[in-house]
Amino acid sequence: MTTRSSVFCPLCNEGMVLDEDLEHHLVYDHRPRELAKELVAEWEAEELGDAV
Numbered sequence: 339m340t341t342r343s344s345v346f347c348p349l350c351n352e353g354m355v356l357d358e359d360l361e362h363h364l365v366y367d368h369r370p371r372e373l374a375k376e377l378v379a380e381w382e383a384e385e386l387g388d389a390v
Contacts, residue, residue, distance in 0.1 A: 349376055 344353040345360050349372065354363050364373060 349373070 344356060345358070345363075346353050347360065347363055347367075349364070349368055354360070
């Protein structure tokens with residue numbers, strides 16, 4: 339028997355209900371601008387390093 343760990347949202351730092359998937363949570367619980375800012379920050383950290 340396998341166990342499923344809860345999904346963790348990197349934007350709000352909260353675990354989600356087991357039957358909720360990350361895509362649904364991001365689309366319905368976060369604003370598009372908030373998502374875009376997080377994606378850009380992640381990309382800059384990977385591409386330009388942490389010195390930004």
